[in-house]
Amino acid sequence: xxxxxxxxxxxxxxxxxxxxxxxxxxxxxxxxxxxxxxxxxxxxxxxxxxxxxxxxxxxx
Amino acid sequence: xxxxxxxxxxxxxxxxxxxxxxxxxxxxxxxxxxxxxxxxxxxxxxxxxxxxxxxxxxxxxxxxxxxxxxxxxxxxxxxxxxxxxxxxxxxxxxxxxxxxxxxxxxxxxxxxxxxxxxxxxxxxxxxxxxxxxxxxxxxxxxxxxxxxxxxxxxxxxxxxxxxxxxxxxxxxxxxxxxxxxxxxxxxxxxxxxxxxxxxxxx
Numbered sequence: 001x002x003x004x005x006x007x008x009x010x011x012x013x014x015x016x017x018x019x020x021x022x023x024x025x026x027x028x029x030x031x032x033x034x035x036x037x038x039x040x041x042x043x044x045x046x047x048x049x050x051x052x053x054x055x056x057x058x059x060x
Numbered sequence: 061x062x063x064x065x066x067x068x069x070x071x072x073x074x075x076x077x078x079x080x081x082x083x084x085x086x087x088x089x090x091x092x093x094x095x096x097x098x099x100x101x102x103x104x105x106x107x108x109x110x111x112x113x114x115x116x117x118x119x120x121x122x123x124x125x126x127x128x129x130x131x132x133x134x135x136x137x138x139x140x141x142x143x144x145x146x147x148x149x150x151x152x153x154x155x156x157x158x159x160x161x162x163x164x165x166x167x168x169x170x171x172x173x174x175x176x177x178x179x180x181x182x183x184x185x186x187x188x189x190x191x192x193x194x195x196x197x198x199x200x201x202x203x204x205x206x207x208x209x210x211x212x213x214x215x216x217x218x219x220x221x222x223x224x225x226x227x228x229x230x231x232x233x234x235x236x237x238x239x240x241x242x243x244x245x246x247x248x249x250x251x252x253x254x255x256x257x258x259x260x261x262x
Contacts, residue, residue, distance in 0.1 A: 006145030009243050013138050013250040014088050020257055021131045025095040028120050028127075032102035035117065039110035 088135055096128045126260050134253040137183050138246060143173070144180030144230060145242035151234035162230045167223035171208055174218055174226045178205040180242075181233050187245045193236055201229050 103124070107117050147162055167174045178201045185198035204225050208218065218226075 006142055006149050006239070006242060006246070009246045010138055010142035010145070013246050014135060016250050017131055017134050017138075017253050018088060018091060020254065021092060021095055021127060024127050024257065024261070025099045025124070028124050029099045029102045031120055032099070032106040032117065035106040035113055036102070036109040039106070039113070043109075 092128065092131055092135065096124065099124050123260060127257065130253055130256050130260070134249050136179075138249050140176050140180035141183055141242050141245050141249070142180075143176050144184060144233065145239065145246075147177065147230045148234045148239045148242060151231065162227040164220060164223035164227045167226055168218045168220055171218045174223060175205065175208050177226055177230055178202075178208070181229055184233065184238050184241050184245055187248065188238075188241050194238075197229065197232055197236070200232075204229060 100121075103117055103121050107114065110117070162177075167177075181201040182198055182205070185194040185201065188194040204222060207222050207225075
């Protein structure tokens with residue numbers, strides 16, 4: 001066994017852990033962004049519906 | 061790990077390792093912080109955009125917190141075990157004076173490194189089941205570790221007596237032939253981390 005043995009084991013272990021972190025962080029970030037996007041679309045739809053109602057209000 | 065230091069003479073390379081930790085290990089900590097910040101930013105934006113979905117976002121936030129806590133703990137243990145492992149391997153392949161890895165004078169200027177080495181010793185010795193020599197060394201490392209915070213408060217220098225004690229503990233561990241235990245523990249850290257994450261995301 002020579003000097004790089006511990007280093008190699010450390011690198012492999014840390015890479016494994018960071019890969020898992022990257023994967024989970026990407027999933028969490030994507031879920032949060034999807035929620036933001038959905039909220040943004042809902043807000044736009046509501047604004048559009050309100051505008052439509054205002055422009056095409058046919059009530060007497 | 062040593063790629064960036066390979067041009068340095070052996071003692072300077074060892075001191076660089078001892079003083080600053082390897083660049084790779086520091087880089088890993090930075091990557092963790094950056095990843096965490098990006099996700100927190102996305103969560104905060106979502107919280108503002110969709111306050112009605114706060115419960116759902118809270119679940120994501122807790123998952124992120126547990127992920128970062130688990131990863132920090134695993135990387136901290138890995139770093140400590142690898143730091144001691146470097147010393148153990150150095151002691152096996154050359155004399156302590158040549159390796160320069162446990163020079164008490166260098167530890168005097170680096171209480172954080174001394175602390176990391178002791179944490180590594182404790183992690184390794186506690187992972188060896190029921191061996192009196194390992195248990196005694198673990199107790200000695202814990203006692204030495206308890207001395208460090210007091211010393212730190214007096215100007216970030218370690219008393220030479222404590223630095224010598226830390227160096228001796230590392231050498232005593234080397235005498236117990238603990239490299240294989242260090243390697244086992246490095247594997248265990250990854251396995252425990254992955255098991256925790258599987259449980260957290262199930």
